[in-house]
Amino acid sequence: MFTSFFFSDHFPVLGFIDKVTGLTGRLDKNFKEKDQSFKFQLTLDHIKALLMNIFVGGSDTSAATVIWSMTYLMKNPVAMGKAQKEVRLAIGNKDFVNEQDIQQLPYFKAVVKETMRLQPPVPLLVPKESTQKCSLGGYEIPAKTAVHINAWAIGRDPEAWRENPEEFKPERFIGSSIDVKGADFELIPFGDGRRICPAIHMGLANVELSLANLICAFDWEIAGWSEERRSGHGCTARSCDAQEECSMPSGYKVCTKMKEIVRHSGEHLGI
Numbered sequence: 001m002f003t004s005f006f007f008s009d010h011f012p013v014l015g016f017i018d019k020v021t022g023l024t025g026r027l028d029k030n031f032k033e034k035d036q037s038f039k040f041q042l043t044l045d046h047i048k049a050l051l052m053n054i055f056v057g058g059s060d061t062s063a064a065t066v067i068w069s070m071t072y073l074m075k076n077p078v079a080m081g082k083a084q085k086e087v088r089l090a091i092g093n094k095d096f097v098n099e100q101d102i103q104q105l106p107y108f109k110a111v112v113k114e115t116m117r118l119q120p121p122v123p124l125l126v127p128k129e130s131t132q133k134c135s136l137g138g139y140e141i142p143a144k145t146a147v148h149i150n151a152w153a154i155g156r157d158p159e160a161w162r163e164n165p166e167e168f169k170p171e172r173f174i175g176s177s178i179d180v181k182g183a184d185f186e187l188i189p190f191g192d193g194r195r196i197c198p199a200i201h202m203g204l205a206n207v208e209l210s211l212a213n214l215i216c217a218f219d220w221e222i223a224g225w226s227e228e229r230r231s232g233h234g235c236t237a238r239s240c241d242a243q244e245e246c247s248m249p250s251g252y253k254v255c256t257k258m259k260e261i262v263r264h265s266g267e268h269l270g271i
Contacts, residue, residue, distance in 0.1 A: 068115050115168075118156070
């Protein structure tokens with residue numbers, strides 16, 4: 001059936017030929033046999049529930065990563081300035097950042113990697129199960145043992161990240177081959193191996209496009225920060241508190257519950 005030629009796939013108007021040749025009947029029979037092989041009856045409700053899990057799981061983790069990225073960038077004005085300058089120079093007079101522009105932004109990509117290192121979307125990855133008995137670090141691991149991987153702790157491990165692992169420092173990824181796609185075990189926010197997150201590419205695209213357009217179209221800062229603090233060296237992961245209370249200076253608009261302050265760059269958008 002896989003190699004059969006269906007007229008309806010290429011010329012829908014000629015779909016009746018498939019019925020005449022019997023291909024449609026054979027296809028329906030194969031699907032019925034496959035349905036009977038399931039231990040339960042697959043209904044439309046099952047399909048809708050699965051799709052809801054995919055969209056909810058992808059949107060929630062992407063949104064959390066964007067929020068953490070904005071938090072770290074606003075607490076690190078120097079990094080924010082570098083990222084904004086790179087993005088704005090790359091797009092020129094265009095109104096929005098697209099996927100092609102993202103590929104030209106090495107520092108911005110380093111910001112995303114550094115955020116996922118410090119705050120992975122899922123701190124404890126999806127549980128694994130050992131297929132056979134093995135020995136690890138002097139411990140005997142029996143078969144069918146549930147394994148929970150702490151991606152949050154791995155991203156802050158001093159042995160893997162020797163240079164201030166608690167500090168937000170995107171520069172550590174400049175010129176580095178370490179990526180988030182599962183090949184480097186010191187950075188596995190999406191997991192690794194055959195059970196890696198199937199939506200890794202969609203999730204990265206959501207985060208990168210959302211964050212790039214936010215920092216490109218707006219100037220962000222935390223209300224009440226002194227000029228000395230804005231030009232400082234930023235914060236560590238432990239001191240980066242998204243709930244810090246600040247006063248609001250005049251001429252700015254409060255945006256979201258995190259107390260960040262946004263000034264719209266009207267000239268950039270041509271408004």
